[in-house]
Amino acid sequence: xxxxxxxxxxxxxxxxxxxxxxxxxxxxxxxxxxxxxxxxxxxxxxxxxxxxxxxxxxxxxxxxxxxxxxxxxxxxxxxxxxxxxxxxxxxxxxxxxxxxxxxxxxxxxxxxxxxxxxxxxxxxxxxxxxxxxxxxxxxxxxxxxx
Amino acid sequence: xxxxxxxxxxxxxxxxxxxxxxxxxxxxxxxxxxxxxxxxxxxxxxxxxxxxxxxxxxxxxxxxxxxxxxxxxxxxxxxxxxxxxxxxxxxxxxxxxxxxxxxxxxxxxxxxxxxxxxxxxxxxxxxxxxxxxxxxxxxxxxxxxxxxxxxxxxxxxxxxxxxxxxxxxxxxxxxxxxxxxxxxxxxxxxxxxxxxxxxxxxxxxxxxxxxxxxxxxxxxxxxxxxxxxxxxxxxxxxxxxxxxxxxxxxxxxxxxxxxxxxxxxxxxxxxxxxxxxxxxxxxxxxxxxxxxxxxxxxxxxxxxxxxxxxxxxxxxxxxxxxxxxxxxxxxxxxxxxxxxxxxxxxxxxxxxxxxxxxxxxxxxxxxxxxxxxxxxxxxxxxxxxxxxxxxxxxxxxxxxxxxxxxxxxxxxxxxxxxxxxxxxxxxxxxxxxxxxxxxxxxxxxxxxxxxxxxxxxxxxxxxxxxxxxxxxxxxxxxxxxxxxxxxxxxxxxxxxxxxxxxxxxxxxxxxxxxxxxxxxxxxxxxxxxxxxxxxxxxxxxxxxxxxxxxxxxxxxxxxxxxxxxxxxxxxxxxxxxxxxxxxxxxxxxxxxxxxxxxxxxxxxxxxxxxxxxxxxxxxxxxxxxxxxxxxxxxxxxxxxxxxxxxxxxxxxxxxxxxxxxxxxxxxxxxxxxxxxxxxxxxxxxxxxxxxxxxxxxxxxxxxxxxxxxxxxxxxxxxxxxxxxxxxxxxxxxxxxxxxxxxxxxx
Numbered sequence: 048x049x050x051x052x053x054x055x056x057x058x059x060x061x062x063x064x065x066x067x068x069x070x071x072x073x074x075x076x077x078x079x080x081x082x083x084x085x086x087x088x089x090x091x092x093x094x095x096x097x098x099x100x101x102x103x104x105x106x107x108x109x110x111x112x113x114x115x116x117x118x119x120x121x122x123x124x125x126x127x128x129x130x131x132x133x134x135x136x137x138x139x140x141x142x143x144x145x146x147x148x149x150x151x152x153x154x155x156x157x158x159x160x161x162x163x164x165x166x167x168x169x170x171x172x173x174x175x176x177x178x179x180x181x182x183x184x185x186x187x188x189x190x191x192x193x
Numbered sequence: 194x195x196x197x198x199x200x201x202x203x204x205x206x207x208x209x210x211x212x213x214x215x216x217x218x219x220x221x222x223x224x225x226x227x228x229x230x231x232x233x234x235x236x237x238x239x240x241x242x243x244x245x246x247x248x249x250x251x252x253x254x255x256x257x258x259x260x261x262x263x264x265x266x267x268x269x270x271x272x273x274x275x276x277x278x279x280x281x282x283x284x285x286x287x288x289x290x291x292x293x294x295x296x297x298x299x300x301x302x303x304x305x306x307x308x309x310x311x312x313x314x315x316x317x318x319x320x321x322x323x324x325x326x327x328x329x330x331x332x333x334x335x336x337x338x339x340x341x342x343x344x345x346x347x348x349x350x351x352x353x354x355x356x357x358x359x360x361x362x363x364x365x366x367x368x369x370x371x372x373x374x375x376x377x378x379x380x381x382x383x384x385x386x387x388x389x390x391x392x393x394x395x396x397x398x399x400x401x402x403x404x405x406x407x408x409x410x411x412x413x414x415x416x417x418x419x420x421x422x423x424x425x426x427x428x429x430x431x432x433x434x435x436x437x438x439x440x441x442x443x444x445x446x447x448x449x450x451x452x453x454x455x456x457x458x459x460x461x462x463x464x465x466x467x468x469x470x471x472x473x474x475x476x477x478x479x480x481x482x483x484x485x486x487x488x489x490x491x492x493x494x495x496x497x498x499x500x501x502x503x504x505x506x507x508x509x510x511x512x513x514x515x516x517x518x519x520x521x522x523x524x525x526x527x528x529x530x531x532x533x534x535x536x537x538x539x540x541x542x543x544x545x546x547x548x549x550x551x552x553x554x555x556x557x558x559x560x561x562x563x564x565x566x567x568x569x570x571x572x573x574x575x576x577x578x579x580x581x582x583x584x585x586x587x588x589x590x591x592x593x594x595x596x597x598x599x600x601x602x603x604x605x606x607x608x609x610x611x612x613x614x615x616x617x618x619x620x621x622x623x624x625x626x627x628x629x630x631x632x633x634x635x636x637x638x639x640x641x642x643x644x645x646x647x648x649x650x651x652x653x654x655x656x657x658x659x660x661x662x663x664x665x666x667x668x669x670x671x672x673x674x675x676x677x678x679x680x681x682x683x684x685x686x687x688x689x690x691x692x693x694x695x696x697x698x699x700x701x702x703x704x705x706x707x708x709x710x711x712x713x714x715x716x717x718x719x720x721x722x723x724x725x726x727x728x729x730x731x732x733x734x735x736x737x738x739x740x741x742x743x744x745x746x747x748x749x750x751x752x753x754x755x756x757x758x759x760x761x762x763x764x765x766x767x768x769x770x771x772x773x774x775x776x777x778x779x780x781x782x783x784x785x786x787x788x789x790x791x792x793x794x795x796x797x798x799x800x801x802x803x804x805x806x807x808x809x810x811x812x813x814x815x816x817x818x819x820x821x822x823x824x825x826x827x828x829x830x831x832x833x834x835x836x837x838x839x840x841x842x843x844x845x846x847x848x849x850x851x852x853x854x855x856x857x858x859x860x861x862x863x864x865x866x867x868x869x870x871x872x873x874x875x876x877x878x879x880x881x882x883x884x885x886x887x888x889x890x891x892x893x894x895x896x897x898x899x900x901x902x903x904x905x906x907x908x909x910x911x912x913x914x915x916x917x918x919x920x921x922x923x924x925x926x927x928x929x930x931x932x933x934x935x936x937x938x939x
Binding site for chain 2: 127149
């Protein structure tokens, strides 16, 4: 049972896992208690589980926890302390979420693309998150401001 | 799911004021179901005005993305005469309000939350307001109501300028007898209803703090992962031993409230592996190889077999017999004109005949099914569930545990999508069984492949329609037969002479002028479990009806919009149809060689028309450029929310029409995840324009308010298919358009 130390949202967390191949998603949700990151498909298709590892968006449902050791993990809870990230602000202004379940991953994917220097339709082309509620029109409106 | 027509003038049937030290609590009745009919639940929502000026409404309906909690707050704010932002809604309602009768909650189905509660919430708010004003009048010593004004929860005695906040008089108000009725704010003075207020839940949905069912965590909680028999109808042959590192393997049984299709009560159709965390437990469940006993009948649960059965019943079947057993294959007459439609078609100049098919459709809510239970034998059972049916959950839990309602608490969490699937309680029944077996707090999860395959699907359907035009292109006869497994029939409901109301909705009471017509509903024998999928029968029948109307327009050589317009007479239908056509640019050339299609329909008392504009067609998809929607729900509480629901429904309709569907081979579903059940992504989103058509003049209690949550769906598929015909000259009568579509990781 390996014990690992992770840096999540600038805090150190020590976790004991049965195997280093446990996906980061379940370590975050079950062992650390950060439930903002969501499970949708488990096969990196829906992107609901998107987090950042060293600032790079990753699908945490297939990202081995052992690969996150020594790196900075950022989840939706750590994107900003006060919903001040421009993506969060745009999401509120355009009233994007409906059920909201996919939006943690959506916001992290869009915010990641934005911090990589991308804008507007560039972001819309690369973000593949699935939203079953179909909030895409307001997402386009919100992304248009970024 | 049943369309309800009961809102309107019904008075509050019972009110109670509970005296409390801190404030005024008003209990009032919202529409509900069987328990209310049995006289069991007299009060199921509570409005509390606290001495601290807080205003809290506890209510039993569910928030699954449709924004109705914010909408309900907007409604109550109006007649309480307070700012919308001051009202706090508490989910789970009755069980959270002290002294409230437990278990009296509302179903969140049938696009009903707003339309069924509108007048009752307003009445309750007005009565509470006047009781508070009465308390202020008593304190002031001036009993002339006209001497008082109310603004944002502050009562002002105009002659003296003395003010009383609601909190100041809440305790005194709690000792008064409330008036039996109170005047409502006139529509012309609305400050809240009808305005595009922001939703209250959105901040929590952009920072990860919103708690869905799957996010519930309890001290000492263990994790359970479900593993069903892959074949519908299969039963566990022997209980597997507990894998290393796991806590237990618990067989779970189908209980009465979840009996569906081939899965009979008492069938042990799944095991739950219980372990220390989701991932390790899921892996153990994956490795587990239980022995299942498969039913011989499962061989019939194969796509080709089920289609052949439907084809045979398109013209065959046995007529309904009053009081008879009426087994699957029974032909029910939904509607029939006095004039013989078959003879009329026989004498027509032009006859059009078409057969439409629709697949079994999974729900695929973003949040998989899950439920958390804390059970202490003989003492209490607490359940956290993303449910649309808290009432059914309560009945289930008391039945399984033997505990009285007073020792059972149901917490309705946020739902990561409901779409009708979370109106079922099978997943709750499993979680309770596991909790009773392990006697520890436990969270049960269905991994995505279980969620996608063990659905209670929108029924497959085959529709055969025939119609005839005379020399002047009048529709002289229309016959329509829908062959489909019955949702209510699988639940043991006696269908009666018209068949399954859930199955034929959208095919009856059509607004078109047909000289003669016959609408039939035939039960298909398939035992694949079926259930309520956003807009239910309307999404099936509106596709077939509106495609058939389009085929008639083509046979008549008329424009599809004008053909409909000439055969409609109801002014509301005409207004909606014309608004969609006009806004879409109908009749003007489509840029880049695209084409448009139109459709109109009614569901849950709302009329909706859509024009779909497509740009191009490839072997794997259709480029949808623009969708124009006109919708008339009669009354709108929040236009931003109406727009969001309609746009979302368009996307949902596109997912279903282009790619949606489950496949079956010998009772085993084939598609297990989003990679095999493709959905639209951001870069494929068409522009959607929504024109809301509201009431003329002040709202009238006698006019049914329409639903919105499901209304974007039914008219999308036919408008898309009709656009396809306009572009290619070919009819697409079988959904989905692209049955094998897949979706990659990107």
